[in-house]
Amino acid sequence: MLGTITDFLADWYLVTKSLHVVSVISWMAGIFYLPRLFVYHVEQVQAGSTTDAIFQTMERRLLRGIMNPAMVATWVFGLALVFTPGVVDWSFAWPWVKAAAVLGMTWFHHWLGLRRKEFIAGTNTRSGRTYRMMNEVPTVLMVVIVFSVILRW
Numbered sequence: 001m002l003g004t005i006t007d008f009l010a011d012w013y014l015v016t017k018s019l020h021v022v023s024v025i026s027w028m029a030g031i032f033y034l035p036r037l038f039v040y041h042v043e044q045v046q047a048g049s050t051t052d053a054i055f056q057t058m059e060r061r062l063l064r065g066i067m068n069p070a071m072v073a074t075w076v077f078g079l080a081l082v083f084t085p086g087v088v089d090w091s092f093a094w095p096w097v098k099a100a101a102v103l104g105m106t107w108f109h110h111w112l113g114l115r116r117k118e119f120i121a122g123t124n125t126r127s128g129r130t131y132r133m134m135n136e137v138p139t140v141l142m143v144v145i146v147f148s149v150i151l152r153w
């Protein structure tokens with residue numbers, strides 16, 4: 001049974017990896033853009049206005065329509081790669097570094113989701129500057145992830 005699954009994963013390795021990268025690109029597009037929307041939302045938009053409603057719609061569609069499915073797909077195809085024979089050697093540092101950075105990225109995604117709920121409730125307390133600074137978190141994590149998965153130390 002287990003042999004059948006690993007054979008299947010080995011046969012589909014390059015397809016799984018392509019789908020992983022496609023999902024990653026979609027997830028990252030949203031993860032970089034949503035905090036930018038929050039910056040404009042805080043700095044330019046009056047709570048309760050029509051523009052507020054438009055921003056909330058854009059934020060909901062980005063998170064629910066793109067980022068959530070893309071994150072799930074990234075995890076599914078990424079874990080399929082982990083279980084593909086010969087892909088990950090846990091005696092190296094890179095899989096651990098990547099795993100830590102990916103958990104950080106997943107935390108950041110959920111942090112953005114919580115902030116979106118505050119915008120809906122009209123209780124956001126964070127400044128545009130905070131959202132600008134938080135935008136650097138996924139940038140740093142992305143650099144760490146790409147270097148670890150490609151250099152494979």
Ligand code: HEM
Pocket residue numbers: 017020021024028074075077078079081082087088102105141142145146149150
């Ligand atoms: C969510 C959990 C994730 C898991 C479990 C995971 C796991 C993996 C594994 C095992 C590989 C295969 C490495 C190989 O075949 O050489 C891989 C490839 C890759 N991953 Fe992920 N990954 C995840 C998320 C991410 C994220 C968030 C990014 C980017 C921000 C990313 C970027 C890449 C890239 C670019 C490759 C292709 C590397 C290459 O072919 O040399 N992954 N991933």
